[in-house]
Amino acid sequence: MALTEINFDGIVGPSHNYAGLSLGNLASSKNAGKISQPRAAALQGVEKMRANLRLGLAQGAFLPQRRPNRLWLERLATSPEEADSALLANAMSASCMWTANAATVSPAPDTADGKCHLTPANLVTMPHRSLEWPETLAQLRCAFADDSYFKVHDPVPAPFGDEGAANFMRLTRAHGEPGLEIFVYGETGAPFPARQHVQASKAVARIHRLDPERVLFVQQSPEAIAAGAFHNDVVAVANETVLFCHEQAFADREGFFADLTAKMPEAQIVEVPADRVSLPEAIRTYLFNAQLVTLPQGGMALILPTEAQESERVWGWLEEMIAGNGPIRQLIPVDVRQSMANGGGPACLRLRVLADPAHIDPHFLMDEAKLDAIATTIAQTWPEGIDAEQLRNAELWSAIEKARAALYETLGLSELI
Template identity: 75%
Template sequence: MPLVEINFDGVIGPSHNYAGLSLGNLASAKNAGKISQPRAAALQGLEKMRANIRLGLVQGAFLPQRRPNMAWLEQLAADPGHADPALLANAMSASSMWTANAATISPAPDTDDGLCHLTPANLVTMPHRSHEWPETLAQLRVAFGNADHFAIHDPVPAPFGDEGAANFMRVAPSHGEPGVEIFVYGKSGGPFPARQHLAASQAVARKHRLDPARTVFTEQSSDAIAAGAFHNDVVAVANETVLFCHEQAFVDPTALYAELRAIMPETVIVEVPADRVSLEEAIRTYLFNAQLVTLPEGGMALILPTESQDSEAVWSWLQEMIATNGPIRKLIPVDVRQSMANGGGPACLRLRVLADPATVDPRFLMDEAKIDRAADIVATTWPETIDADALADAALWNRIAAARTALCEALDLQELL
C-alpha cells in the first residue's frame, strides 16, 4: 500500500485539569484554577477522530500517560500526599494529549536510508511536560516497532529545548514524494521563553539523515511568541504544496518563501494579512492550529476550532479565501472547547505520520467501533469534573488510574500499563 498520512490524536486523559502551568500559553493562564471536564474533553477529542474517519482519513491514537507521575515525584524526593501543590500539579498534567509535541517525524521519502525516523521531544522548557518523553518513547516503540520501516531515536539531550512537530512543517508535491522539511526555532518573545532551540532542530535533522539541500531552518517571530504563539503551529501549518500562515509568523517571511520556492517551485503560500486578522485574534481563535489535510476526493480541507467560526474577522477572511477557488476548498469547524480552554486546538491534538498503515501496530489505528469502545470507557470511568484545588485527593488518583487501565485493556494495550 502507498504511504498515507496518519493523524495520531492523543486521547484526552482522565486527569485533564486547569492548573495554568504553561507560561506563554494565554488560554492556559486565563483558565487557571477553573473546574475542568475531563469526560467531556475526551469525548470531544474522540468525536474529532470519528469525523476525520468519516472524511476518509486514516486515524490513529495515543493513550493517556500515568498520572500523577509517581516516578517523577520520587526522583524529586517528593511525597505525593504532602507534595507542594505546584509540584503535584506538574505531576498531574494531562498535557501528553497534545501529541503534536510528542515527536518530530521525517517520513521515508525524505531520509537517506528510506526509513521513517521518529525522535520524541524532550519538552524540557516546561516542568509539567518534561517528564512525558519516557512514556511517549515507550508508545512509539510499540506503535512503530517494525524496524524495516521505522527508526526511533532517543530525545535530544537537555538543555537544548525540543517541542516536537509543533515547530516542524513539511511541504512536498504530494505526501509520498520527497519533500522539504522546515524546522522553526525561536529566540525570545518578551516575557515568554522560546521553546524550540535551533541546536535541537539541527540535531533532529542530523538524526533523521535529511538532505541538507532540502532542509530549512527558520526563526519564529518574537512578536508571535510575545503574543502567545508558544509553538509555531499556533501561527502556521503546512500540507503538501501549501504553507498557510500569518503575515507575522516568521522573522523573515520573504526569505523563507523564496527559499521554499527555490527548492520546490510548486510551493503555494497562503498568507493571512495582519490588517485583516491581527496576530492576537489569530492566536485567540487558533485559526492556524488547524489540521490542513488532503481529502481522498482531492482538494484540501481546514479542520479548525469552532472559535474561528465565532470570530467575524477570521471567518470573513476564510470565506473570502474559499471563494477564490485556491488549494484550500473546505472549512470544517470542530468542537474541542475543553482542549482549547487549556491552550490546545485541533492541530495540537494530533501527530502526523506518513506511513503504510500495514506497517503500524494495528492496535493504535482507530475505526468507529474502537471509538465507540473508547467512548464507553470514557463515559463510565473518566471524572466528570476536576477542581484544580483537589489534585491531592488520593481517591481522585485511584479513579484516574482505574480509568486509564480500563482504556488500555479495552484497546488491548496492556503492555502500556
C-alpha cells in the same frame, strides 16, 4: 509500499485539569483554577477522530500517560501525599494529549536509509511537559516496532529544548514523494521563552539523516511568541504544496519565502494579512492551529476550532478565501473547547505520520468500532469534573489511575499500563 498520512490524536487523559502551568500559553493562563471537564474533553477528542474517519482520513491514537506521575515525584524524593502544590500540579498534568509535541517525524521518502524516523521531543522548557518523553518513547516503540520500516530515536539531550512537530512543517508535491522539511525555531519573545532551540532542530535533522539541500531552518518571529504563539503551529500550518500562515509568523518573512520557492517552486503560500486578522485574534481563535488535510476525493480542507467560526473577522476572511480559486476548498469547524481552554486546538491534538498502516501496530489505529469502545470506557470511568482544589484528593488519584487502566485494557495494551 502504500504510504498514507495518518493523524495520531492524543486521547485526553482523565487527569485533565486547568492548573495554568504553561508560561506563554495565554489560554492556559487565563483559565487557571477553573473547573475542567475531563469526560467531556476526551469525548470531544473522540468525536474529532470520528469526524476525520468519516472524511476518509486515516486515524490513529496515543494513550494517556500515568497520572499522578509517581515515578517522577519519587525521583524528587516526594510523593503525591507529600509534594507541594506546584509539584503535584505538574505530576497531574494531562498535557501529553497534545501529540503535536510528542515527536518529530520524517517519512521514508525524505531519509537517507528509506525508513520513517521518529524522535520524541524532550520538552525540557516546561516542567510538566519534560516528564512526558519516557512514556512517549515507550508508545512510539510499541506502535512503530517494525525496524525494517521505522527508526525510533532517543530524544535530543538537554539543555536544547525540542517541542516536536508543533515547530515542524513538510511541503511536498504529494505525501508519498520526497519533501522539503522546515524546522521552525525561536528566540525569546519577551516576556515569554522560546521553546524550540535551533540546535535541537539541527540535531533532529541530522539524526533523521535528511538531505541538507531539502531542509530549511526558519526563525519564528519574536512578535508572535510575545503575542502568545508559543509554538509555530499557532501561526502556521503546511500540507503538500500549501503553506497557510499569518503575515507575522516568521522573523524574516521575505527571506523564508524566497528560500522556500527556490527549493520548491510548486509551493503555494496562503498568507493572512495582519490588517485583516490581527496576531492576537489569530492566536485567540487558533485560526492556524488547524488540520490542513488532503481529502480522498481531492482538494484540501481546513479542520479548525469552532472559536474561529465565532470570530467575525476570522470567519469573514476564511469565507473570502474559500470563495476564491485557492487550494483550500473546505472549512470544517470542530468542537474541542475543553482542549482550547487549556491552550490546544485541533492541530495540537495530532501527530502526523506518513507510513504504510500495515506495518504499524494495529492497536494504535482507529476505526468506528474502536472509537465506540473508547467512548464507552471514557463515559463510564473518566471524572466528570476536576477542581484545582481536588488535585490533592487521594480518591481522585485512584479514580484517574483506574480509568487509564480501563482504557489500556479496552485497546488490548495492558502491557503498557
